[in-house]
C-alpha cells in the first residue's frame with residue numbers, strides 16, 4: 001500500500017514509539033500520528049484504522065507482530081470492552097513509568113517546567129483497591145437485566161459479574177442485586193424509552209460494612225424487603241438508601257435520598273480522628289494512597305500557625321491538619337460537604353478548625369487578606385484545576401507555601417505556569433491512586449521565591 005493512501009478500514013503495520021496520555025500506543029504514519037490503544041512501546045503491530053481524522057488516525061490492534069517484554073496477559077475478561085481500565089496489558093512497573101512520563105510531559109508541554117519528577121508512589125494493591133463503585137443498570141433488547149460499566153465513550157452497558165478493581169464483596173452485592181431484580185420483576189431504566197425503575201447502584205465500603213444506594217426513577221418504589229433478606233443472608237453490617245433521579249442525564253444521583261434500612265453512615269477511625277461518611281461524601285477511592293498523600297502533606301507543612309485548605313470536600317484533610325496546626329480554614333462550595341466537615345470538627349473537638357462554605361474565588365481573597373500571607377495554602381481542585389480568579393488571589397496574597405494536589409496533569413501544568421513566576425518547586429510527587437488506568441494523582445510543593453526583598 002502506498003504510504004499516502006492510508007484511510008479508514010485499512011490495515012497497516014506500525015512501530016509503537018511511545019505511550020499517550022491515555023496509555024495508548026502512539027505510532028506515526030507518513031508524518032501523521034496513529035493512536036493505537038492497548039499496544040506497548042517497542043511493539044510492531046498490525047492495526048486496523050477505525051478513525052481517519054485531519055491530524056491523526058485511531059487504529060485497533062489486529063495482531064501483535066513483535067511483542068514487548070512489558071506486555072502481560074490482562075486478567076480481566078472485560079478489559080478492552082468496558083470503559084474502566086486502560087493499561088491492564090502493561091506490567092505494573094511500566095504503568096508506574098508511564099504515569100511519571102505523563103506528568104513530565106504535561107509540565108514540559110504546558111508550562112515549560114523541566115523540574116525533577118519523583119518516581120510514582122505505587123499502590124499497595126494493584127487490583128481490588130477501590131472503596132466505592134457505581135454501576136449503571138439497564139437491559140438488553142430482550143429485557144434481560146444488565147449491571148456493569150459503560151463501554152468507552154458510549155452508554156452501552158457491558159455486563160460485569162466481577163470488576164477486578166472492586167472488592168470480592170462487591171461481586172456478591174452485584175449478583176444479589178441482579179437476582180433481586182429478576183425474582184421481583186423490578187424493571188431497569190431504559191435510556192431510549194425513558195421507562196423502567198432502577199438506573200444505578202452505588203456502593204461505598206469500609207472495613208466490614210457498606211452502604212448500597214439504589215438510584216430509581218420513581219419515589220413510590222419501595223419493594224426493598226426481598227433485597228434486605230438476601231443481603232442479610234450474606235452480610236452482617238450494611239445499609240440501603242433509595243435515591244430518586246427522574247432526569248435523563250449523565251448525573252448519577254438525584255436530589256432526594258430516602259433511608260431504607262440499616263446503616264445510614266459508615267464510621268471510620270483513622271489519623272486519630274473519628275468520623276462518619278454517608279453515601280454521597282467525597283472520599284479518595286484508594287485508602288492506601290490517600291494515607292500516603294495526607295502523610296506527605298502533613299510532613300511538608302512549614303508554617304503551623306495558619307493553613308488554608310482550599311477545595312476541602314468533606315473536610316478530612318482539614319481535620320487532620322487541625323490536629324497538627326494552630327489554625328486551619330477549609331473552603332468548600334458544596335453545602336452538604338461543609339456540613340460533613342462541621343460534624344467531623346464537632347465530633348473531634350477541633351476548635352481551631354473553621355469550615356467555610358463558599359466559592360474559593362470569593363472566600364480565598366478575603367481570608368488571605370486577613371492572614372497577610374503568613375499561611376500555608378493547600379489547593380486540591382477538581383479536574384478542571386484552579387480558576388483564574390483563585391490563581392489571581394493566590395498570586396496577590398503570596399502565601400509562603402503552596403501544596404497543590406491534582407488529579408489532572410494538564411490543568412496542574414497550566415496552573416503551575418501561572419505560579420512559577422513567584423514560586424519555586426520543592427518537589428513533584430506523583431501517586432498511583434488508580435492502578436490499571438492512565439490516571440495519576442500529583443502532589444507539588446511550592447515555596448515563595450525570596451528575591452530582591454519581594455516579601
Ligand SMILES: C[S@@+](CC[C@H](N)C(=O)[O-])C[C@H]1O[C@@H](n2cnc3c(N)ncnc32)[C@H](O)[C@@H]1O
Pocket residue numbers: 282283284310311312313314315316317331332333334337358359360361380381382
Ligand atoms: C478533588 S475534591 C477535594 C476533596 C478534599 N480535598 C479531599 O481530599 O477529600 C475537590 C472539591 O472542590 C470542591 N469545589 C469545586 N469548585 C469549588 C470552588 N470554586 N470553590 C470551593 N470548592 C470547590 C468540590 O465540591 C470538591 O469537594
